[in-house]
Amino acid sequence: MSEKKKRKVLVSGAIAPEFIANSIAKHSSKTTIGAHDIFLGQVRSDVIGGKTVQAIDYTAYEEMAEEKFHEIREATFAKFSLSCMHVYHSLGAVKAGEISLFVFVSSTHRADAFDACRFVVEEIKANVPIWGKEIFEDATHSWKVNTN
Amino acid sequence: MSEKKKRKVLVSGAIAPEFIANSIAKHSSKTTIGAHDIFLGQVRSDVIGGKTVQAIDYTAYEEMAEEKFHEIREATFAKFSLSCMHVYHSLGAVKAGEISLFVFVSSTHRADAFDACRFVVEEIKANVPIWGKEIFEDATHSWKVNTN
């Protein structure tokens, strides 16, 4: 068993800017931190076949996704010198312009924060069973395909 | 002359988490954005010669610093495919645990945001005339030295 307690990563709906601000504010007591890197995934209103994406409806194989998020967390702490790390991913509908992924990594020096944040985002995209149904204005949909 | 208008980067005192939240929220209308990368520099309470840093008092060659920030902005837009970019750096006293640098870069795809954010931070550290006086609890000080 891991020493670090499992946190729930999947959250219902969009991630609010105020939630991000609260997360940042909580780190002011951790004064060995010198660098934070935050990645935010925002839903784009892509045009696909002439129709514009209004929202993405996210689903996941939840138990497996949480397990994968935990494995990524363990791997990231093993690989980089980090003070802390927080990850949140939306489930359900997230409108275009709203945030569906929040990766927040903190370290004493900036190189670890930069490297770790990017590592976490790439791992999530590659290994976590989450899907996104892109909803158009006419209620039809297509399935989101990740690119690099 | 550049097309992009010059913005003031240097701000008085620490950068508040609420300010960061507002910046994020403002981007919800830009729905070609898919990825944001945010770097935050936080003042560490380093122990130097047995004394603990309470705050950093930042000074700058202000006119030159703003010019350099603008050059970095132009270079970053030329080098990466970005939707937008915002940079703020503190002047004056910033307490340990507070934020003194806020770099916010947004793009359609994540690689540009990651690469650009890191580029901007490295450029700032290397080329912008800013200095930090590390203030100890007994009101003595030392001068901040940047590392990689």
Add this chain to the structure above:
Amino acid sequence: MSITIKIFGQLAEIVGSNEWHVQDASDTNFIKERLISDFPKLKNFPFVIVVNKKFVNQNQKIQTGDVVALLPPFAGG
């Protein structure tokens, strides 16, 4: 052995359900072949099979109590 297989995302849409029941599911190759025979549209559709939340890269026997799932390409983020 009859097992219930979880199905997700676009794969669930094609199959028309989040679950799919297979009789005599001896191993993962059997499951894949049966899936494609029941749903010919999936022949060229990329998916992975996981058993007990682990990716299965070669054929694996199915035991009583195993949790099997079929996953289309991931699109998190």
Add this chain to the structure above:
Amino acid sequence: MSITIKIFGQLAEIVGSNEWHVQDASDTNFIKERLISDFPKLKNFPFVIVVNKKFVNQNQKIQTGDVVALLPPFAGG
């Protein structure tokens, strides 16, 4: 020509002022030599000289109206 040079950070602390006046400042080498002769502590102190906010990597003539500054190593971020 007499010019006023801006000084910043630890360099200003060592010199004891944010400004320093030099008589007959013909070029940047002259300014550097004069600085070190007035403040011998600066002999091994790293600093750069900028003229009109541009880094000067080789000796440069000083013109009337030039803004000269002496900058210790940067520590932004």
